[in-house]
Every structure is written in structure tokens, then in C-alpha cells.
Amino acid sequence: MRTLALNLGLLALLAALAVAGLFLGETRLSGAQVAQAFADPASGPGQVLFAIRLPRTAAALVVGAALGLAGAVMQGLLRNPLADPGVLGVSGGAGLGAALAISLGFAATPGAIEGAALGAALAVGLALTWLAARFREPETLILFGVALSAFAGALTSLVFNFSPSPVTLAEVFAWLLGSVENRDWGDIARQLPALAAGAALCAYAARGLVMLTLGEEAAALSGLPMTRLRAAAVAGASLLAGASVAMAGIVGFVGLAAPHLVRAGAGADPGRILLPSALAGAGLLAAADIAARVIPTDLELKLGVVTALFGAPLFALIAWRAARSWRG
Helix, strand or coil: CHHHHHHHHHHHHHHHHHHHHHHCCCCCCCHHHHHHHHHCCCCHHHHHHHHHHHHHHHHHHHHHHHHHHHHHHHHHHHCCCCCCCCCCCHHHHHHHHHHHHHHCCCCCCCCHHHHHHHHHHHHHHHHHHHHHHHCCCHHHHHHHHHHHHHHHHHHHHHHHHCCCCHHHHHHHHHHHCCCCCCCCHHHHHHHHHHHHHHHHHHHHHHHHHHHHCCCHHHHHCCCCCHHHHHHHHHHHHHHHHHHHHHHHCCCCCHHHHHHHHHHHHHCCCCCCCHHHHHHHHHHHHHHHHHHHHHCCCCCCCCHHHHHHHHHHHHHHHHHHHHHHHHHC
16 A cells, blocks of 8 residues: 555656646746647647646656666666666667767658667677676676676767867767757657567566575575566666667666655555656656756756756755664
8 A cells, every 4th residue: 555655646746747847947937838839739838738848748757667667677686776777788879879870970861860870789789698697696797787887888988089170079978978858759659669679578587686685595486487477577678778868868876766765655666666666766856857948057067967856865865864774
């Protein structure tokens, strides 16, 4: 019942944030203009609400949910509260793929950057899934992930060094900072198959995550196909993280903080925490996107910057409260 109440509360919060995302932005609309938008969606105010803000808000909700779910799966699989979708190098690989696509001049081709990012993420995810099937120790995955992340970061730096022009360099840098600005329904639809497959794999792996809380030996003796479940968890989180980066660039702290925000209400069960983490991640990113729009700056803040500015202190507060509970 406690988890159900938490999920219902988070859904109500998401509904409120969706409404706020529709009506808040750089361009302020009067009551008459809002009425005109609903009466005539093809009008100027209607285009602002339904062609610009609505898909942007939906993209923020979808990406945040994917990152929150991936973070919960990673923390359950690795049994590490500091794990997030970027710890295995998937986000870095996706960023590298996008940077290469931009530097090679494919930015003008619809879907090329997103396709390159998702393709690179899938390549990293396949390597990690193979490793997860061969090694059951979480430390092994973490070490390989750190190595892959560092290698992808080094290659991305090479892209910056050999960028053909300052304009291309600025495009790569802006994309890597993360944003859902100017996203449309087509951008969301292109990533939905990967997101749906990733969510399904995570749901399938949930019972394995529960068993891992008892330790590797108990999990091995449980009769569950732990090798398959562990591989499904890695593959699902990789798909979610890759599709998220493909849609919005690299956005940090959401996958790390979302599971911690709901753990007190949902309990320590890593299977039961998956849905609340997804809902909390959606709320975090939707709130961050609204903040990016309304903070008065000459240029709109990038989403990754906002999540870092607000996410780091929030996570520090969560860590401080957790440390006090462990001591007390």
C-alpha cells in the first residue's frame, strides 16, 4: 500500500509538471491567447503550446523516466548506491557516436545524430552484456565500465581536437550538454522501440535483482537463471541510457538521484523500486526543463547544466541524511 500511495503521488506530481511545462516558457501567453490556442491549434499560440512545448515536455518526461529506471537497475545489479546509467560507459559511448556524426557533417540529416548515438550505445551495451554473462562479480562490470567510459571520453576529446571548424565544435559541445529544446513527436517516436525494449528487459530482470540482495551464493542457489537475468539487466539499462542520450544528449544526476528519492517510501526491494524510480526521474527532468526555460538568461541553460546545478546539492542532502541514519 505504501508503494501504491507513492506511485499515485508521483503520478499526480507528473500531471502537475506536465501542465506547468505546457504553460511556462520564455514566451508568456495571456489568457486570451491560451483560449485561442485550444480553440484553434493551428494559430500562433496553438503552435507554441502544442507543436513546441507539449512534445518538449513529453520528451523530458520520457527521458527522465528512462534514466530513473536505468539508475535503479544499475544500483540493484551492482549493489552500489553510486551507480547510474553512465557508470558502465553507455552514456559516454552514445555521446561519442553523436559527436562523430556531427563532426562528419551528418547534422543536417534527420535522425543521423540520434541514430549514431543509439548505435554506439548498443555497441557498448552488447560488450557489457557479454561481460555480464561471463562474470558475475559486480566489481568486474564497474571496472570495465570505467575503462569504457574513459576510452569514450578520450575519443570524444579527439573529436574536439580535430573538429573541422569552430561552428562544428560548438555544435558538438552544445549537444553533449543535453537539451530537449526543439524536440518533436518524431524524435520521441524514433526512440520508443529501444525504450520499450529496455523497459521490458529491466522488468524481466527485476526478480534477479531481488535475489542479488541476498548475495551471489544465495542467488546462484535460487534456481533462477541468474546469468540471463543479469545480462537482461545490463542490456535493458544500456538501451534506456542509449536512447535517452540519443534523444536529449548527456544528462547527469537523474539516474543517480531518482532511486534515492523514492527508496524511503518504496523500501529497499530493488524490484519494487523500479517504477517509482522511473516516475521520480521523469519528475526531476521535467522540473529541470521548466527551470531551464524560466531562469532569466540571455541564452537558455542546457538541461545537463541545470540537472548538475540542482542535482548535486540535492544528492548531497540525500547522502547526508543517509549517513545520519546509518550512524544512528
